[in-house]
Amino acid sequence: MKINLELEFMLNNDVKINAKHIKLLKQILLDKSILKAAKNLNISYKNAWDSLNLINQNSIMPLFNNQSKKEGAKLSLFALKLIEKYDEFTEYKSKLNDDFRPLLSARNVIKAKIININLSKLCAKVTCELNGVKINVLISNSAVYDLQLKVNDYVFLIFKINFIELEEEGENSFKAKIVDMKIIDGYYHLDLAFADNILQASVKVEKLKRKYKIGDEILSKIKADKIILSL
Structure with a gap:
């Protein structure tokens, strides 16, 4: 909220x-x-x-x-x-x-620093950094103005559990450590440690290339258009 x-x-x-x-x-x-x-x-x-x-x-x-x-x-x-x-x-x-x-407990929230804002005709790409990992967020140009965003601002990046794509490379990908996991009704429910944050992810077991255990690292990715940016 x-x-x-x-x-x-x-x-x-x-x-x-x-x-x-x-x-x-x-x-x-x-x-x-x-x-x-x-x-x-x-x-x-x-x-x-x-x-x-x-x-x-x-x-x-x-x-x-x-x-x-x-x-x-x-x-x-x-x-x-x-x-x-x-x-x-x-x-x-x-x-x-x-x-x-705190009412956002059903979603993942991480705090990151804005290092670049690139405005275009269609939308704005806001590049944030957290522990050396760059995460791009796509928002409207008007949102940049309304929120008065600028480089070096700290913002909150908010995304749903099912928006974390596992075993995916590319833009916005990062390695996270599995600190807890459960298999329920054919789904992995994972707690992932990333840059002092605990993120939650959910994915069908058959979609992963191999079996994982607690302590393993898994490549994770969040698409830029699936992230909400908040002050």
Whole structure:
């Protein structure tokens, strides 16, 4: 279970301040320029200006104290407070997800570090690393934006028991040690030790090439499109 709250501050029924506005304000705080911030975020200056101008027109307090060429764009106390409060709510949302994470006991959950994010027209490939093993996850481009993912973030990778493919090589494959096993109704039910995690897998006995025992290593793989990525 994951709580996915889309955080928005409402100025009125038509004007909202959301994650993209906060991200832009944070970049302006660094660059002291709307133009530079827009370039660094790979959005048009018009897009950036129009979205901020709409907020200014509908707020009783401005987002900027000044916009002189000499001093650059300087965020107002109101804008700084918006950033602070948005970050507080985002942190609270993360805490709520941490509280609900134990309800995922029916699935496998591992924590990994993002080392690369590759956006394409169809989807995004997020490459994570855990104890030297690279695991790719396919998610939508919008999910990367909504979750505000970036390199060096730690994320949780969640997948069902039957999504672990055994004796399979290729992308997302890794070796795991069998620490417990049972055969029930023609199925292997395995507990696998991988990078300080215990993963559960289930597979028909006849699908495996040989018989295994506790202590054996088995090659395992999880397809990139079978993994849910969570903060």
